[in-house]
Amino acid sequence: MEAYVKYHKEGSIGxxxxxxxxxxxxxxxxxxxxxxxxxxxxxxAEVRVIMLQSFGNRAFCGGASLAEMKTxxxxxxxxxxxxxxxxxxxxxxxxxxxxxxxxxxxxxxxGVGLVAACDYVLASTHxxxxxSELSIGIGPYVIEPAVSRKIGTTAFAQLSLDAHSWxxxxxxxxxxLYHAVCESQVELDAAVLANAKRLAEYPQKAVExxxxxxxxxxxxWETLLPKNAVITGTLALEEVTQNILKNL
Numbered sequence: 001m002e003a004y005v006k007y008h009k010e011g012s013i014g015x016x017x018x019x020x021x022x023x024x025x026x027x028x029x030x031x032x033x034x035x036x037x038x039x040x041x042x043x044x045a046e047v048r049v050i051m052l053q054s055f056g057n058r059a060f061c062g063g064a065s066l067a068e069m070k071t072x073x074x075x076x077x078x079x080x081x082x083x084x085x086x087x088x089x090x091x092x093x094x095x096x097x098x099x100x101x102x103x104x105x106x107x108x109x110x111g112v113g114l115v116a117a118c119d120y121v122l123a124s125t126h127x128x129x130x131x132s133e134l135s136i137g138i139g140p141y142v143i144e145p146a147v148s149r150k151i152g153t154t155a156f157a158q159l160s161l162d163a164h165s166w167x168x169x170x171x172x173x174x175x176x177l178y179h180a181v182c183e184s185q186v187e188l189d190a191a192v193l194a195n196a197k198r199l200a201e202y203p204q205k206a207v208e209x210x211x212x213x214x215x216x217x218x219x220x221w222e223t224l225l226p227k228n229a230v231i232t233g234t235l236a237l238e239e240v241t242q243n244i245l246k247n248l
Contacts, residue, residue: 001055005033007041012200014047019055023062026110031084038091048200048207050095051192052118053102057185060127063109066136069236070245078233079226085110085142086225092117093146093215096208098199102192103127103178104185106166112159113143115177116150119214120199122191123178127169134163136248137241141228145221151175 003020016037018030026034041047054060064085072078092099092114101118106128115121131147133140140147140160148156155175159167172178182188199207235241 003027003030004055005030005037007037009044009047012046012048013196014041014044014050015053016041016050017053017055018061020062020065022065022067023059023108024054024056024111025062025065025067026084027065027068028081028084031088035087035091038088038095042095042097048097048204049196050097050099051102051196052099052114053192054104057104059105060103060107061111061114062106063111063132066245066248070242072233072236075230075233075237078236079229082142082229082232082236083226085113086229089113089117089143089146090221090225093218093221096204096211098207098211100192100196100199102188104188106130108132109140110143112177113140113146116143116146119211120195121178122188122195123169123172123181124185124188125169125181125183127172127178127181128166129159129169129172129177130163130166131159132163134160136244137238138232138235141232142225144228145218145224147177149218151177 001021005018007014007016018034020030041050068081072081098119101115101121103115103121103123105126107115108130109132112129112131131140144156169181173181180191182191
């Protein structure tokens with residue numbers, strides 16, 4: 001299987017899916033395709049809600065591509081790499097339609113930011129969470145605003161400090177990252193579809209207005225996230241970080 005991003009419509013629901021054999025991790029090309037797909041679904045008047053999902057029944061998202069991170073050789077390259085997640089989060093932030101996340105498995109690093117930027121998230125019991133950045137010599141700077149907004153600064157600190165440890169799906173539910181946790185894939189699929197249909201039925205002007213309320217005081221992310229991408233890129237080029245990456 002080659003890495004991909006694809007989307008289609010089922011009635012008023014726009015279904016956006018990404019996949020990568022490397023744990024559904026996200027290299028730069030996939031991040032760019034995700035952004036372009038979100039914009040296309042945003043512009044489609046027939047689409048009233050966007051469903052975000054990933055390939056298979058294992059990991060939801062392995063975060064930023066470590067394979068690509070190993071190739072970074074300049075600050076411009078490194079900053080551009082981490083800007084991929086910054087642009088996805090800012091795109092999600094400025095949509096006028098609700099985004100519902102289907103999280104069937106583990107979520108790592110930048111994937112946690114992706115989940116945190118969704119409006120409504122349903123997960124399976126296998127959807128453990130980890131911010132592993134500190135363990136490789138960087139930090140979750142780009143996604144921090146989105147994650148802290150969703151689960152609070154205390155929970156974010158716990159997650160970022162426990163870089164080698166998984167937090168359970170129940171932890172994600174308790175902290176507000178997930179809206180519900182389902183016991184089986186069948187239950188998860190049914191819940192995602194039911195909630196997508198429910199969210200699609202609300203008047204669009206009201207949805208747009210409520211989304212602005214939910215995302216209030218985040219306009220400065222347009223400049224904050226790029227600044228954080230520079231910080232992360234600088235750390236990624238450190239010798240200790242590159243040595244860790246080479247041994248992974």
